[in-house]
Amino acid sequence: MGAFRVNCSLSHMNFDDPLVFPGQVRATHLHAFFGNTGVNANSNNTSINNSGNSTCTGGTENRSGYWMPAMIDTATGRPVNQSAGTASDSENALQAYYKTGYQGVASNTVRNFPAGLRMIAGDARSTRPQERHGAGQPLPATYYCVVGTSGAITPEQASFPDCAPGQIFVMKIVFPQCWDGVNLDSADHKSHMSYGTWGPVSSQNGAGCPSTHPVPLPEITQNYRFRVPAGGMSNWRLASDTYSGPAGYSGHADWWNGWNAPTFERVVSNCYSRGLDCHMNLLGDGQALN
Numbered sequence: 395m396g397a398f399r400v401n402c403s404l405s406h407m408n409f410d411d412p413l414v415f416p417g418q419v420r421a422t423h424l425h426a427f428f429g430n431t432g433v434n435a436n437s438n439n440t441s442i443n444n445s446g447n448s449t450c451t452g453g454t455e456n457r458s459g460y461w462m463p464a465m466i467d468t469a470t471g472r473p474v475n476q477s478a479g480t481a482s483d484s485e486n487a488l489q490a491y492y493k494t495g496y497q498g499v500a501s502n503t504v505r506n507f508p509a510g511l512r513m514i515a516g517d518a519r520s521t522r523p524q525e526r527h528g529a530g531q532p533l534p535a536t537y538y539c540v541v542g543t544s545g546a547i548t549p550e551q552a553s554f555p556d557c558a559p560g561q562i563f564v565m566k567i568v569f570p571q572c573w574d575g576v577n578l579d580s581a582d583h584k585s586h587m588s589y590g591t592w593g594p595v596s597s598q599n600g601a602g603c604p605s606t607h608p609v610p611l612p613e614i615t616q617n618y619r620f621r622v623p624a625g626g627m628s629n630w631r632l633a634s635d636t637y638s639g640p641a642g643y644s645g646h647a648d649w650w651n652g653w654n655a656p657t658f659e660r661v662v663s664n665c666y667s668r669g670l671d672c673h674m675n676l677l678g679d680g681q682a683l684n
Contacts, residue, residue: 398673399484400451401490428449432446448652463632464633465631465632486619491613537564562620564618564621571678574609575609
């Protein structure tokens with residue numbers, strides 16, 4: 395297996411979504427944006443790749459946009475501020491993992507992301523626990539608590555757990571890693587991608603990417619982290635949770651590729667092809683992103 399990750403702090407919030415509502419200002423629920431500091435309703439491939447700073451480790455080598463529905467404290471009607479905790483909490487508000495060896499995909503087959511690729515994982519309209527897309531595939535949206543300094547976690551679940559004050563609440567979004575090899579986006583922002591499978595499926599030779607989506611890419615997992623305050627988190631809901639019932643069923647996140655292609659190719663060649671865990675910012679060749 396090969397692995398690589400970056401940490402990102404919160405950049406900004408607005409009511410835009412350049413994937414779902416391109417060019418339409420304030421057209422959707424409140425989003426929290428990480429990575430590229432310039433993402434808004436008018437963002438496009440050119441602006442993502444050539445403008446904006448980055449709140450992620452590695453700086454402008456990674457101008458990718460990452461965003462999630464804002465976390466709302468329904469007792470006050472205000473968004474939960476991930477920058478309000480310690481410096482470490484702020485710097486690690488999003489931990490974005492780029493992994494291989496998962497979803498049945500061999501790490502040495504993984505390719506670099508195509509320029510302009512974007513996608514959504516999870517379901518903003520779900521009003522019940524989200525389901526796997528197929529046997530052996532990951533749940534797209536789950537939640538857990540990080541307990542104590544050891545990093546121990548509670549079991550992942552489909553709705554918000556009640557993490558204790560001082561613990562870290564995590565929303566985990568797992569993206570599909572198999573690309574159709576043609577389209578950089580699709581009408582639902584999902585169909586051009588597919589999850590891999592752990593086991594043999596009809597019309598496939600064993601595990602990995604389906605024949606409809608034959609190009610294996612790194613698996614992106616976005617872990618959004620919130621330090622639970624003294625008052626607890628019983629009033630927290632996602633901005634997209636516009637239903638009655640447990641919070642979190644509408645969990646989802648977006649990603650728009652803004653990586654410098656030669657830089658990420660070093661990750662592919664040095665980390666994935668060799669099955670190395672390059673941790674955070676290490677490029678597998680003795681150098682690291684600044």
